[in-house]
Amino acid sequence: MNITGNEIIHQYLRHNKKFPHVLCAGCGHGIVLGSLIRSVHQLGLPKDDVVIVAGIGCSGRLAVYVDFNTVHTTHGRALTFATGIKMANPKLNVICIMGDGDALSIGGNHMIHAARRNIGITALILNNNIYGMTGGQSSPATPQGSVSMTAPFGQLEESFDTVQLACGAGANFVARGTVFHVHKLEKLMVKAIERPGFNMLEVITPCHTQYGRKNKYKNPVEMYRWLKSNAMERERFEALDEDKRGDKFPIGVFVERDEPGLEERYHELKARFAAGRNG
Amino acid sequence: MARRKKHKEIFALGNEAVVEGALIAGCSFYGGYPITPSSEIMEIMAQRLPMTEDGVFIQLEDEIASMGAIVGGSMAGRKAMTATSGPGFSLMQENLGYACMTETPLVVVNVMRGGPSTGLPTSPAQSDVQQARWGTHGDHPIIVLSASDVQECLEMTITAFNMAEKYRTPVVLLLDEITAHTREKIRIPQPDEYEVVSRIVPSIPPEWYKPYEETVRGVAPMPPIGSGYRFHVTGLTHDENGFPTSRPDEVVDLMERMHRKIDQFFYDIQMHDELMVDDADVVVIAYGCVARSAEYAIEQARASGVKAGLLKLKTLFPYPRRATEKALANARSIIVPEMNMGQMSREVKRVNSGRASVRTINRVDGQIITPSEILKVIMQG
Ligand SMILES: Cc1ncc(C[n+]2csc(CCOP(=O)(O)OP(=O)(O)O)c2C)c(N)n1
Ligand code: SF4
Numbered sequence: 001m002n003i004t005g006n007e008i009i010h011q012y013l014r015h016n017k018k019f020p021h022v023l024c025a026g027c028g029h030g031i032v033l034g035s036l037i038r039s040v041h042q043l044g045l046p047k048d049d050v051v052i053v054a055g056i057g058c059s060g061r062l063a064v065y066v067d068f069n070t071v072h073t074t075h076g077r078a079l080t081f082a083t084g085i086k087m088a089n090p091k092l093n094v095i096c097i098m099g100d101g102d103a104l105s106i107g108g109n110h111m112i113h114a115a116r117r118n119i120g121i122t123a124l125i126l127n128n129n130i131y132g133m134t135g136g137q138s139s140p141a142t143p144q145g146s147v148s149m150t151a152p153f154g155q156l157e158e159s160f161d162t163v164q165l166a167c168g169a170g171a172n173f174v175a176r177g178t179v180f181h182v183h184k185l186e187k188l189m190v191k192a193i194e195r196p197g198f199n200m201l202e203v204i205t206p207c208h209t210q211y212g213r214k215n216k217y218k219n220p221v222e223m224y225r226w227l228k229s230n231a232m233e234r235e236r237f238e239a240l241d242e243d244k245r246g247d248k249f250p251i252g253v254f255v256e257r258d259e260p261g262l263e264e265r266y267h268e269l270k271a272r273f274a275a276g277r278n279g
Numbered sequence: 280m281a282r283r284k285k286h287k288e289i290f291a292l293g294n295e296a297v298v299e300g301a302l303i304a305g306c307s308f309y310g311g312y313p314i315t316p317s318s319e320i321m322e323i324m325a326q327r328l329p330m331t332e333d334g335v336f337i338q339l340e341d342e343i344a345s346m347g348a349i350v351g352g353s354m355a356g357r358k359a360m361t362a363t364s365g366p367g368f369s370l371m372q373e374n375l376g377y378a379c380m381t382e383t384p385l386v387v388v389n390v391m392r393g394g395p396s397t398g399l400p401t402s403p404a405q406s407d408v409q410q411a412r413w414g415t416h417g418d419h420p421i422i423v424l425s426a427s428d429v430q431e432c433l434e435m436t437i438t439a440f441n442m443a444e445k446y447r448t449p450v451v452l453l454l455d456e457i458t459a460h461t462r463e464k465i466r467i468p469q470p471d472e473y474e475v476v477s478r479i480v481p482s483i484p485p486e487w488y489k490p491y492e493e494t495v496r497g498v499a500p501m502p503p504i505g506s507g508y509r510f511h512v513t514g515l516t517h518d519e520n521g522f523p524t525s526r527p528d529e530v531v532d533l534m535e536r537m538h539r540k541i542d543q544f545f546y547d548i549q550m551h552d553e554l555m556v557d558d559a560d561v562v563v564i565a566y567g568c569v570a571r572s573a574e575y576a577i578e579q580a581r582a583s584g585v586k587a588g589l590l591k592l593k594t595l596f597p598y599p600r601r602a603t604e605k606a607l608a609n610a611r612s613i614i615v616p617e618m619n620m621g622q623m624s625r626e627v628k629r630v631n632s633g634r635a636s637v638r639t640i641n642r643v644d645g646q647i648i649t650p651s652e653i654l655k656v657i658m659q660g
Contacts, residue, residue: 014511017522048507053351064511064522069504071354072513072523073347074377080344084351084359085504087335088308092355092505110347113340266335273330 005038012037012047014067022061026220028179028205032126033062035182036095039189040068050093053082055107057099058132058207076106079114082121090120090263093193100127100141104160108140115169118197120261124189125162125200128207136210147214162202167255172197174255178204180227181251188253197261204231204249287467293432293459294319294362297388297452298327299467300436301360305475306386308335308357310348312367315400316456317390320362333357342367346374346387353378353385354512356503358440358477362388365407366397369414375449376415377514379537382491382501384443384478386436388452390459393645402645403456405567408622411451412596418534420541422450422548423596427570429463434473435593441476442548446540447498453595455618457568457647481508490521491533497540541597549599552591555581559588561657562610564603564627566592569616569648576653587657598626607634614656616640616648 023029040050047068054063056075063070069092073081078096086094103111103125114121130148131137137150140160147154166174173195177185185203192199206212206223217223230247232240237250291299297320301309309324321338328334335352339345342363349359363371368389378385393399394406407414411423422442426435432454439450481488481500490510492499502508515523516530524530541548554574556562561580565573570591580587590606592599603626607613613635615624624639631637640656642648 016520017511047509048505051504064513067509069509070511071351071504072511072515074373074514077343077347077374080339080347080374081351081354083337083339083344084308084310084348084353085355086351087310087337087348088352088355088357088359089503089505109340110344113344262337266329266337269329270334274332 005034008041009034009037012041012066014065017065021065023058024209026206026208027058028128028207029059029062029126031179031182032124032203032205033066035186035189036124037066039186039193042186042190043194045093049091050095051085052095052097053078053085054097055099055102056133057102059097059099059102059126062097076102077110078102079107079110079121079123083114083119086120086263087266090267093122094120095122095124095193097124097126099132099139100125100129100162101131101139104140104162104165112165112169115166115171115198115200117262118170118172118259120196120263121198122192123198123200125202126205127162127202128205128211130207130211132207132210136214146211148211163254166200171200171255172257172259173199173253175200175253176202176204176251178227178231178251179206180224181231184251191253195258196264197257197259286469288464289467290462290464291429292319292462293426293429293454294390295323296429296432296465297362297436297454298323300433301386301440302327302331303433303468303473303475304358304437304440305477306358306360306440307331307333308349308352308359309361310337310339310345310352310359311361311363312339312342312345314364314367316392316459317362317364317388320388342370343374346371346378349385350374350378350381350383353383354504356506358384358444360386360388362390364390364392365394368407368410372415376417376419378449379415379419379421380514381512382447382498382537383449384447385449386439386443386452387449388436388454390454390456392456393643399645401456403568403618403647404643404645405453405455405569405618405622406643407453408595408619409625411453420448420538421596422446422448422541422594423453424450424550424593425453425566425595426458426593427567427591428458429461430465431593432458433465433467437473437475438550441474444476444478445498446544447478447501448541453567455567485509489519491517491519493519493532493536497536497543545597548594548597549601550593551599551602552593553602554589554591556588556590556606557609558586559609560586560611561614562588562590562606563614563616563653563657564590564592564606564623565616566595566623569618572648572650573616573653575650576657579650579654580657585657592623595623598630600630603627603630607631610635612660613637614640614653616653618642618648
């Protein structure tokens with residue numbers, strides 16, 4: 001029997017949790033959660049083996065609604081808790097959900113070191129270009145020139161390119177998707193979850209309430225339209241002349257390596273000692 | 280009857296004894312960042328843990344990450360610890376509060392150095408007593424222990440793990456550089472000589488389990504992540520199922536239970552040693568390396584006919600009020616020597632409420648308080 005996406009999702013929601021959820025109508029974060037559930041379902045992972053570790057922000061609230069092991073940590077630190085969980089029990093599928101402020105500002109140091117360490121964690125960075133939960137202040141992903149509560153005259157600083165940051169830090173797998181391109185997003189997410197080592201997936205997701213309204217988007221639909229017309233397959237983007245790129249940005253896979261994660265290396269070391277003990 | 284096996288004796292640093300104690304207590308997870316004068320704890324763990332059956336060692340990028348990692352390690356079922364010193368301890372505070380709020384057992388060793396800021400990196404101090412109690416934000420109970428010699432470093436580390444597991448709470452062990460870097464002969468206890476406590480895991484079906492349920496002890500069972508009990512953990516104020524709440528009655532229930540689970544067991548938690556306190560006119564209240572100076576000073580005072588006694592604090596928080604009250608009721612005068620500007624004498628004075636005269640001896644120059652300094656004040660009467 002073919003079950004619908006909705007039916008799948010209902011198998012994974014927490015029925016004893018008091019809905020409604022905290023997200024605004026039109027927020028992309030819910031789409032990410034839907035994709036995550038479908039990816040886990042597609043991979044056939046038992047609920048008990050999945051741990052969602054979330055930071056603080058609107059993105060961080062996703063953890064509360066799904067029936068996995070869920071840990072809502074401190075702002076910026078999700079990866080540190082996840083590192084402990086993964087090292088303590090490498091069998092678990094540890095998935096971190098972070099906002100762009102969470103992962104790149106307060107948690108920037110943990111982000112680069114988790115990538116360098118290549119620990120077996122899937123890092124989902126929900127990039128809405130703004131601090132959503134605290135009311136629309138600039139984040140390290142706020143584009144230069146956009147308006148925010150803390151950049152009322154336009155953002156003066158350059159923003160981070162999350163993908164390049166993760167590539168430079170040594171992640172095993174680096175990809176970018178958007179909540180508009182949901183099927184593609186799911187494919188990327190499945191890859192990110194099933195692979196060894198540190199896998200970073202940036203998801204571009206609109207925050208109409210805090211970012212869109214203050215900038216040029218009249219309603220959520222306009223933001224999704226913007227995603228539709230500007231996200232471009234990486235290969236096509238790279239073939240495009242620099243002066244034609246404008247607002248366009250690449251999505252797809254940027255790095256794909258199969259290096260073992262730190263936890264696997266550590267357990268090899270332990271196996272050497274165990275062999276010494278027994279032999 | 281079988282002859283008792285001889286104790287293993289080793290010549291160890293305080294910091295080494297901490298590692299021995301941790302391994303005896305079942306510690307199998309260490310995450311940390313090096314800082315003087317605590318670094319040996321981390322270095323020895325790096326060597327020892329990979330050789331044990333299930334030991335995990337990881338060096339993190341900073342102390343914030345260290346604290347996050349050991350909370351994660353503990354949630355996944357390990358007995359976890361980290362060690363640090365003043366500046367690193369400051370960085371740990373936010374996630375230490377998270378551990379209090381989520382009732383995650385773990386042990387933090389802080390080998391204190393002079394402060395504020397980077398202060399006196401290689402000199403002894405007792406500068407973080409109040410930081411250990413109040414360093415993180417919000418109202419929460421916490422257990423803070425200390426040790427005054429190398430043997431005690433081992434024993435108090437075992438106790439710290441036991442209390443952490445028993446009460447599902449972080450426990451801070453405060454050492455000073457002198458205790459951590461003194462080398463003494465210590466006895467490694469036989470397995471039947473100490474108790475090792477492990478957290479209670481639920482035995483009921485997962486559907487019935489409530490991670491923050493009220494129990495007689497105030498402490499709910501805690502299953503490792505991944506063992507079939509799926510629940511939500513958050514630093515937000517939560518209900519008994521772990522879901523965020525701001526309903527006043529649920530907020531109050533949580534806060535009261537968190538405090539009660541420590542308060543109602545204070546006889547078990549508040550540990551101290553007494554030396555000639557019963558008939559003493561002058562009682563010295565001390566902890567850490569200063570307690571050893573005080574012990575010597577008291578023997579000298581007794582030799583010259585002055586009835587002096589020592590109350591050595593092993594638990595700093597919750598503050599051993601009963602033992603102090605007894606000393607305050609019987610003694611004419613109390614002396615609190617410590618290597619800070621008066622962080623523990625504040626507690627003594629609070630309990631005293633004017634009953635006896637309380638004098639302090641304070642040093643913040645990175646030098647030990649000597650027996651003769653204490654003796655001089657004792658002899659003033
Ligand atoms: C240590 C600390 N500093 C600041 C905050 C306040 N704070 C909460 S959420 C947030 C930013 C949220 O933005 P982001 O991470 O981009 O996630 P979003 O809400 O946009 O999903 C901040 C600054 C906090 N909770 N903790
Ligand atoms: S504020 Fe923005 S990120 Fe937060 S729920 Fe609303 S739309 Fe989503």
